[in-house]
Amino acid sequence: MSIKRSLTSVPLKLSTLLMLFFLMLGTQVFAANPEVSDSEEAIAAGKSIFNANCKTCHKLDQKSVGPALRGVTDRRSIDWTKKFIRNSQALIASGDAQAVAIYNEFNQLVMPNHEFLSDDDLMNLLAYVEYGDKADAAVASAGGEGSVAAGGAGIPSEYLTIILAVLVIVLLLILIVLGLIISILTKYLKTQPLDEADQEFINQKSDFKKVFRSDAFVIIITALVVALVVKTALDELYTIGVQQGYAPKQPIAFSHQLHAGQYEIPCQYCHTGVEIGKSANIPSANICMNCHMHIQNVGGKDGISPEIAKIYAAVDENKPIEWVRVHNLPDLSYFNHAQHVAVGGVECQTCHGPIEEMEVVYQHSTLTMGWCIDCHRQTSIRTEGNEYYDKLVQLHSGSKNALKVKDIGGLECAKCHY
Structure with missing residues (x-):
């Protein structure tokens, strides 16, 4: 018996579909030149x-x-x-x-x-x-080994709010349940034969003045007030020096979403010091002009947009653009970009968030000491192909756990406070 198969029933591999696509466009697909190394x-x-x-x-x-x-x-x-x-x-x-x-x-x-x-x-x-x-695969695995968990500093304010809210709700539920129990018992006892003293006790009216003056009520109210004051004080203490969400207005409306996102300009192109020094460096107007002297901008006088005109003016007047700093660690803390980016292989987004999606740059992470310590505790060292860590890996070979930043002195006070 013959079996007819529909064309749509034949499984097509992705490579076959791609080949058909290029043939339809009249494009020939060639293998890469053998003279080029694939190492x-x-x-x-x-x-x-x-x-x-x-x-x-x-x-x-x-x-x-x-x-x-x-x-x-x-x-x-x-x-x-x-x-x-x-x-x-x-x-x-x-x-x-x-x-x-x-x-x-x-x-x-x-x-x-x-x-x-x-x-x-x-x-x-x-x-x-x-x-x-094949960077897409590397980005997709960024949540695996070597990734950084976004730790916080101390007990987050949201947790304290939840704890207080739960305590208040539990207290109210207890009071409601006790009121229902008293009501049910009172109704039940009224149907029973009781002596005169018991009847008088059951029929007595509640004296709310005595309730408000009772020791239990005073203790409960005092505890709630103290908890509220402590929570407020902790919230204020945890916000000292924390600028998470800070997004100042800049002298030029520079869009990271356009440059780093749409056009995929690497961070290192503008922030030239990120791989070689402590600071990432704020780009000069000359770096902007590397591209904008060749790119025509629609709109504004002479075909140049007002924002781009500010760059031209800065170059012509030989004056720096006064960018407003967004991320600013306290002077008592030492942070080296080169150590993290060039040696540690940490992505910019780990600390700065989805910078390629920001129209206006803001501080994404808390950048507190607790946040940094959590990072050092949880981040695995990327040792593959990095001779910088060879001796440390050898010394750590007896441990079953992965080598993390905390194992190479990442929690020592002098690392950041010297």
């Missing part, structure tokens, strides 16, 4: 170069300010690609047809020269372009 070391090195120099204008698999880069070594020769990356304007000026076509296709935007990149740097960059960008 993890080359891809990692290339990613750093890409993030520092290319990510502002390029994406791997879709057009952005510039063309999509994936498969560039199949569409172009490696030598041509290197020349274009190092000095695209020289290649365009020479009349190279491919370079001129790209230049015209993308509104004649000028790509900065990268002559400082060595051949090894360029090959690592191409390795990342062809084989890299």
Whole structure:
């Protein structure tokens, strides 16, 4: 007996669907150039170069300010690609047809020269372009090992409020239950044959003045008042130096949602000190102009928006932009960005929250001592491929638990207070 199968009943793999999609578009899919290394070391090195120099204008698999880069070594020769990356304007000026076509296709935007990149740097960059960008999986696993739990400082105010509310509710329920029991017993006793003294006791009216003057009532009210005062005092103590939610108005309406979110500009591009020093650095107007001297902004005088005009004015007048600081630790605390970002591999969002979603930047975390200590207690050390921790891992090898920050002195007072 023959069995007919419908086309829709045939299971299609994702790779098959992708192949059909590209065939429908008339696009050929090629394997990456075999001259390009696919080693993890080359891809990692290339990613750093890409993030520092290319990510502002390029994406791997879709057009952005510039063309999509994936498969560039199949569409172009490696030598041509290197020349274009190092000095695209020289290649365009020479009349190279491919370079001129790209230049015209993308509104004649000028790509900065990268002559400082060595051949090894360029090959690592191409390795990342062809084989890299599996960052989505890394972001999805951010909640696993090495992630930071958002600890708080002491007992949160919300918990104290809940505790007090529960105590008041329990007290009221007890009073209601006691009132119901007394009412039921009184009605029952009135139906029973009692002597004259008992009848007089049951029929007596409640004297609320005596209740209010009783020791029990005074103790209960005093306890509630003391609890309320203590809660208020603790709330005020815990808010000293805490600026969570602080979002000051800045001199220029800079949108992190647009720059870090939509355009995926890495934090390190503007905050240049985050991987090399204690402070992350506030970007100068010159860093802004690296992009805005090539990007036309619609609106305002001469096609420049009023906010962008402020950057031009700061550059022309050689005056710094007076940004208002959002995150400000007390002077008695020492925090080093390079230690956390470059060595510890901590993501910016761990402390600063979803910065790529903020139209106006605000302080996301409490940044209190308790918050930092909770982080050090719960964060596992990322030791893989990091020689900085080799000896510490060897010393910790006898323990069954993962090596955490607290195990390498993360709870020592002198680490933060020196």
